[in-house]
Amino acid sequence: MAFTLRMTFSGLCLFVPEPTAAPGTGRMHVLLPGMGGHGHHGPDRHVPVLSYDAGYLVPGGPSLGVPALALLEGGVMTVAAGDAASLAICSQVVNLGEVTGRGVDPDHLGPDNRKKLTSRITLGAGAMTRVSPGACWEWRPGEFRPIANMAEWEIPNMPGDSVTFSLQALSGGGPARELGTLHARDGRVNVQVFHEPQQELPPSPAPVDHATMPKPGDPAAHFTAYYGLFGAPVPVVLPRYWGPVSEAPQMAGGCPAIPPDQGVSVFTCIIGRADL
Template identity: 60%
Template sequence: MAFTLRITFSGLCLFVPEPATPGGTTGRMHVLMPGMFGHHHHGADRHVPVLAYDTGHLVQGAAAMGVSALAKLTGHELVIADGDGANLHLCDHIVDLRGVTGRGVDPDHLGPDTKRKLVSRVTLGAGEITGVSPGVCWEWRPGEFRPIAHRVQWDIPDVQGDSLILETAPIGGGGASRALGTLFPVDGRVNLEVFHETPQDLPPDPMPMDHQPAPMPGDHPKHFSAFYGVFGGPVPMVLPRYWGTLADCPPLADPCAILPPQMGGTPLTCLVAGVGPG
């Protein structure tokens, strides 16, 4: 028996491919969740990494219950499908920060020594990106307008077995692993959600979009700068500037498939990004 594992990432998540061979297109995809610094570390700007899944997955043969179980991932990493068979392609909806910084992330962030710059990490050894939520239109560099994803869907098909055992390990190495449960497919699929969001945007009761202040043209997503803290030293920075709706953006050369709008998320403050291979 086999099933599909679908993981949806939301919020401040940095996709970093690690090719199995130099220049290779497959390997491991690391999803880094950087820590917040200064005044962003507390209060409404604090970000919490959380894993969520429908409680129907806890009982073999059950249907979806519509009630989420939550597990905090702070200080832990989740390795899924340990191996090096993940498709490392990053579409244009995921802005590549290597073009800004001129280098990759500090390699320590892909191993056991994170230098405490990450609050959590997910490593994917199989599967690929199958869709994104594109959010709104941003001005990236002057005169360059593009959507930037705020949710990313990752699918791993043909997972063998009749269940998925979830277990996290301390991200800095050492200490005991933590069991998160055994999940069973519902209609042939196990669905996980990984959030790295502010507390008011987390389940089970995220703040409705119509309660959030509308940005003004030129506003920056105030949490985006946290990505630049994982490159091992000072680097150039580019921050997106709010431009308008998706209709105000030109088409991308290499777009991802688009997820249904009702999948939710916050497109205005917590975006995703990537760091392509050098």
């Protein structure tokens, strides 16, 4: 028996492919940057959590509509150990390497004692399948494009009928901490990884305050956290809000859209990608 695991990543999540011998495959690392040194405290504090419906905890359990949360702070979560993940990334995910001219520090793939990361997720199988293209942003001057704020990752043919998530210390060593064993329902397990401000997390994210929505030209200020992961000073470009995603041009290599009913902000916490 096998099932499909779908993981939805939302917020400040940097996708970093690590190629192996087979062309186009390897491991996909998702780096969740620490917010220290960026003035992000109080309402801007970001919390990394794994979320899933509590009904998955019981074999044959129904959908309860009650989210269970597991804190990922300070830990590494490996899903489907191996090196068979597709390294293709949807074009709606912005590539920071276009402005930095260098890759992220490869030390972030090992024990991290410098508090540059708050968590890391390593995916050894599966592929990115859909994104939420968010809004229309000005990336570099005069370059308007959609930039995703969410991405789905699917791993088909997970063995058995359950998956156990565990967390190793980001600093290395020590015993793993189990986050829960989830039992497939109708051949599927769906989970979410959030790296969002606390007020945007389940079970009751704050509604969008239209009075504080960005105006054209406003930067995605939280995006600065990514630039601390490159191991040296690099050029910093902040996406600037332009308008709804309908105003953005189509991207070659774009992926299908996640239905726009997930309730998370498309304005402050947008995902990215970079190479090693």
